[in-house]
Amino acid sequence: MMKSPTSYYDAEFGQMRMEDNHWTLAECAVLGDRRVPICVDFEHGQIGELSSLQREAIRQALALPPDVLRITASLVLQNYDVYRDMIGDESMPLLANPIQVWDQVTFSYIYVPPHVEYDRHIPTFELLAECSWDPEHGLEVRFCNGVADDADQIGETGR
Template sequence: MMKKLWASYYDAEFGQIRNESNHWTLEQYAVLGDHCVPICVDFEQGQIGELSSLQREAIRQALALPSDVLSITAPLVLQNYNVYREMIGDEEMPQLANPIQVWDEVTFSYIYVPPHVEYDLHIPTFKLIAECDWEKEHGLEVRFRSGVADDADQIGETGRV
């Protein structure tokens, strides 16, 4: 028996959610500065349409990010930039005088809302996934818990408490 492949799903709260390139992507976008960033979700336990209350809250928080989110988050991302700069000793990586300049080195990809059964069982969590000039191979992942950025690292490396 063949498994049915869904192309889209309608959610009463968030509208159309489409399956694009193996990601379930909301029709609505998060706004980061002057960038509109897609929001992608993995449904709980792989069940189409099964968003947990924590995932729903994480999506609401991503959609309601404050207009100054990039300024607020810049020091955390700059810390990752500086650690990487020192670690590889790259003299060509400029010393950034103002933390907000770190965003000039970043290209936003999407916001990812994971199944909360995998981790962070009690805290609404999402991750900003991006490409960054200082680590082209692994990119950048900024974790938001309860709507606040608390970790920035290379993709797959976050999760420290």
């Protein structure tokens, strides 16, 4: 029986390793002062098969602007506020400055899905994270064309 490979070398992105059922790039994205791993699932499950959209999504994740956290804070804060109102939790503080929402978030990884399976026609990746206000579901921030356009609980994006 052939053993599945646990590493793959991509001409553009370098070494990738199989970790927790995802291929993880050696190079990390930088969000503020934090380094975040980038994970991909190859198109059709074929090792090494990255679509042009996936490649562009990876490039965009690697090229996030230094102020990406400030730019996306209001989107994440909106999710925080909706959740706060929904559960009526007085222990969740009102945040004076949207950037403070990131103090409640621990980044897990950036995920680049197979675009074919998801019927995506623009480069898309998701920032998956743990968040203090919903430890059960966590947080997913979706980026399309390198810009955050949705923040929701993991698995709930696109309602």
